[in-house]
Amino acid sequence: AQTVTQSQPEMSVQEAETVTLSCTYDTSENNYYLFWYKQPPSRQMILVIRQEAYKQQNATENRFSVNFQKAAKSFSLKISDSQLGDTAMYFCAFMKHGGTYKYIFGTGTRLKVLA
Amino acid sequence: DVKVTQSSRYLVKRTGEKVFLECVQDMDHENMFWYRQDPGLGLRLIYFSYDVKMKEKGDIPEGYSVSREKKERFSLILESASTNQTSMYLCAIHTAEDSNQPQHFGDGTRLSIL
Structure with missing residues (x-):
């Protein structure tokens, strides 16, 4: 069974600074997709960024980028x-x-x- | 834009009541999901449906059932509400055949069972 671990329950960052949120996962699958979702205090979940496992290039969306390390099963989100x-x-x-x-x-x- | 509408933002019910949470989509998407969200536990899948009258259990189906009589509507039913079902409930749909398309979420229903 797959598991997803986010080891940082809370983080803070100063405006204009850069922050990285970590995510690790466990799977025996070779083909899969990874997503980061954002849920502001108004509650609706919205997609931030997605990554296909077969793509080596890290996804970017404006100020948001990921560091996808398939071998390490790591998928961190960087907000610039x-x-x-x-x-x-x-x-x-x-x-x-x-x-x-x-x-x-x-x-x-x-x-x-x-x- | 994809629109997922949950019937209530806030709901207060009593222990033992039968509770219905409704989710409606405005397109013809097949896959619909019900999650519950609890602090420190993230989102956990209760049930999902991949077509009319078709459903599958998720990870925490106990105490819940679902109904999908029409493609656009997916209902979550608490047969006899209990206080441990106080939670945020989120409905989501998957919009395309391609796996890499994201799920789209409703605004959520915060349910309190007294």
Whole structure:
């Protein structure tokens, strides 16, 4: 069975600084997808970034980028130039290729951006 | 834009009541999911459905059932609510055949069982 671990329950960062959220996972699958979701205090979960395991290049979306290390089963999220609006819960999620589109979520990291 | 609507943002019910949480999508997507979110535990899958009248248990189905009579609506049912079912409930849909497409979530229902 797959597991996803987020070892940082809470983090804080100064506005305009860079922060990295960690995520590790365990799987015997070779083909899978990884996601980072953001849940602001208003509660709707929104996708931040996604990574296909077969792609070696790390995904980037504006200020958000990932460091995907397949051999180490690590998938960290880097937020550059942090903004107050980045304050949220961040969840890492795993989904294996094919099958039922089920996600396995980590326990989340609460990020607070300080003015 | 994908729209996932949960019928209530906040709900307060009594122990032993039968509780219905509704989730409606505005497109013809097949895969729908119910999660519960608890602090320190993340999101855990209760049930999911991959078509009308088709359902599968997730990781924590005990105490819950689901109904999908129409493609656009997926209901979560607490047969006899208990205080340990006080939680945030999130509905999600998967929008495409391709696995790399993300799930889209509703706003959530914060359910309190007294």
